[in-house]
Amino acid sequence: xxxxxxxxxxxxxxxxxxxxxxxxxxxxxxxxxxxxxxxxxxxxxxxxxxxxxxxxxxxxxxxxxxxxxxxxxxxxxxxxxxxxxxxxxxxxxxxxxxxxxxxxxxxxxxxxxxxxxxxxxxxxxxxxxxxxxxxxxxxxxxxxxxxxxxxxxxxxxxxxxxxxxxxxxxxxxxxxxxxxxxxxxxxxxxxxxxxxxxxxxxxxxxxxxxxxxxxxxxxxxxxxxxxxxxxxxxxxxxxxxxxxxxxxxxxxxxxxxxxxxxxxxxxxxxxxxxxxxxxxxxxxxxxxxxxxxxxxxxxxxxxxxxxxxxxxxxxxxxxxxxxxxxxxxxxxxxxxxxxxxxxxxxxxxxxxxxxxxxxxxxxxxxxxxxxxxxxxxxxxxxxxxxxx
Numbered sequence: 001x002x003x004x005x006x007x008x009x010x011x012x013x014x015x016x017x018x019x020x021x022x023x024x025x026x027x028x029x030x031x032x033x034x035x036x037x038x039x040x041x042x043x044x045x046x047x048x049x050x051x052x053x054x055x056x057x058x059x060x061x062x063x064x065x066x067x068x069x070x071x072x073x074x075x076x077x078x079x080x081x082x083x084x085x086x087x088x089x090x091x092x093x094x095x096x097x098x099x100x101x102x103x104x105x106x107x108x109x110x111x112x113x114x115x116x117x118x119x120x121x122x123x124x125x126x127x128x129x130x131x132x133x134x135x136x137x138x139x140x141x142x143x144x145x146x147x148x149x150x151x152x153x154x155x156x157x158x159x160x161x162x163x164x165x166x167x168x169x170x171x172x173x174x175x176x177x178x179x180x181x182x183x184x185x186x187x188x189x190x191x192x193x194x195x196x197x198x199x200x201x202x203x204x205x206x207x208x209x210x211x212x213x214x215x216x217x218x219x220x221x222x223x224x225x226x227x228x229x230x231x232x233x234x235x236x237x238x239x240x241x242x243x244x245x246x247x248x249x250x251x252x253x254x255x256x257x258x259x260x261x262x263x264x265x266x267x268x269x270x271x272x273x274x275x276x277x278x279x280x281x282x283x284x285x286x287x288x289x290x291x292x293x294x295x296x297x298x299x300x301x302x303x304x305x306x307x308x309x310x311x312x313x314x315x316x317x318x319x320x321x322x323x324x325x326x327x328x329x330x331x332x333x334x335x336x337x338x339x340x341x342x343x344x345x346x347x348x349x350x351x352x353x354x355x356x357x358x359x360x361x362x363x364x365x366x367x368x369x370x371x372x373x374x375x376x377x378x379x380x381x382x383x384x385x386x387x388x
Contacts, residue, residue: 001013001028001030001032001036001038001042001046001048002032002036002038003038003260003262004202004233004235004260006201006202006287007105007284007286007287007288008079008080008105010170010287011079011103011168011170011287012028012044012079012387013043013044014169014170014171014359014362015359015362015366016043016044016387017043017044017171018171018360018362018363019363019366022363024367026044026045027044027045027046027047027387028042028044028045028387029046029047029065029066029069029085029387030049030050031048031049031050031051031052031062031083031084031085032046032048032050032051032052033048033050033051033052034048034050036048036050044387049065052083052084055083056083056084057083057084057085058084059084062084062085062088062092063088063091063092066088066089066093067092070092070093070096070098071097073098074098074374075098075099075100075139075373075374076089076093076098076099076100076101076387077100077101077102077103077366077370078100078101078102078103078134078138079103079105079387080104080105080107081102081104081107081108081134082107086102086131086134087131087133087134089134090130090133090134090137094133094137099373100138100139100373101138101139101140101141101142101164101373102134102135102138102140102141103144104135104142104143104148104152104284105144105284106148106282106283106284106285106306107284108152108155108156109148109151109152109155109282109284110151110155111206111281111304112155113155115206115281115282120155127156127158128158132156132158132159132160135160136161138161139372139373140162140163140164140369140372140373141161141163141164142164142165142166142366143164143165143166144165144167144168144284144285144306144307145165145168145285145309145310146309147307147308147309148165148284148285148306149163149165151306164369166362166365166369167356167357167361167364167365168285168290168362168365169290169353169356169357169358169359170287170290170291170357170359171294171358171359172294172358173267173295175264175267177271177295179264180265180267181268181271181272182268183264183265183268184264184265184268184271184272185268185272188229188256188258190227190256191227191256194225194226194227195225195226195227195274196226196227196228196229196272196273196274197212197216197220197226197227197273197274197275197277197331198229198231198269198270198273198275198276198277198292198297199212199228199229199230199231199232199276199277199278200231200261200266200269200270200276200288200291200292201231201232201278201280201286201288202232202235203230203233203235203236203239203242204236204238205236205238205281206280206281206282206283207278207279207280207281207283208278208279208281208302208322208327209238209242210242210245211279211322211324211326212228212230212277212279212327213228213245213246213249213251214245214249214324214327214328215279215327215328215330216251216255216331217246217249217250218328219328219331219332219335220331220335221249221250221251223335224254226254227254227255227256228251228254228255229255229256229273230242230255230256230257231257231258231259231260231261231266231269232260232261233259233260239257243257266291267291267295270291270292270294270295270297271297273297275297275298275300275331275334276288276289276292276297276298276299276300276317277299277300277301277327277330277331278301278302278305279300279301279302279320279322279326279327279330280301280304280305281302281304281322282304283302283304283306284306285306285307286301286306286307289301289305289307289311290353290357293311293349293350293352293353293357294353294357295350296346296347296349296350297349298316298317298318298334298345298348298349299311299316299317299318300318300320300330300333300334301317301319302319302322302326302327302330303319303321303322304322310352310356311352314348314351314352314355314356315344315345315348315352316345316348316351316353317345317349318330318333320333
């Protein structure tokens, strides 16, 4: 449940809170260590069954706990694959009366096969006796958009599951917009009066931060009214090289690195930004994209962000290839727009969020899937749902 885990963790938090407000009971079984500090800030009841070991995140406590508690829940929701929690859920629930559904969260995207062929070969050794069974026996495998569902079929030829495309999204901020903006800008006074291009997410090679820095230098390097903000945790140690490249390009003083933002600071950054930019090479959904739309910030994204068709159709942003030229086109196309068109894009961003990605729609879609998964066992107002 570490917030640094990005979109899937935020999705669990937001969906869980919304379902609880609708009268359901939602609990989380995680492989976190019981003394993890972020657990005290969780809005949901969490059973930390770690500490987990190795990258596979194995915990001997997990399967026995789930077997003992399965009958307390009408349904179990599995979030993600390739670590022990997914196969462990299959081991615990296979052959029982407690159904489970599975969010793959983009982890079957064929980009990984192309980018990391050695890892993919190792996954093939694991797939037939583990994750294939997890997908095959799930009451539903949930995809957050049609693009994700289509791509998932291309990773392994041995593939069988009940595919369901569901809405996904997040909640609008409830705080004071002016106060959130003031707080953010007070922390970063160099941004006062600037037009901000914002990247928010994990600093990772797949996110295209290198492309963004290069494109910013090409398009906006000579425009001192623009400033680039890169907000997010550096999980693989590439920030130093990115900072060095920004210095080589002469834009280091115009790039602000905030680290991970949350709460009012996160919303203040999104509200202060003129555009949200994500030239990612692979992005299943992009909770941060939806969060930008929620405050009316246009999104400039690559066509490897799986909700790009929805963004493009609604006029809520600009879409291009996940290349340096594509990243350059994203920024150039926006700055070339007349001011009236930029304003229209901000309005379209809000409309896109309300129609497609508002959290109540996502919760309703998930509730419907769970009803189907349970079948004749109707979900009462006090339904129990476990996220793992």
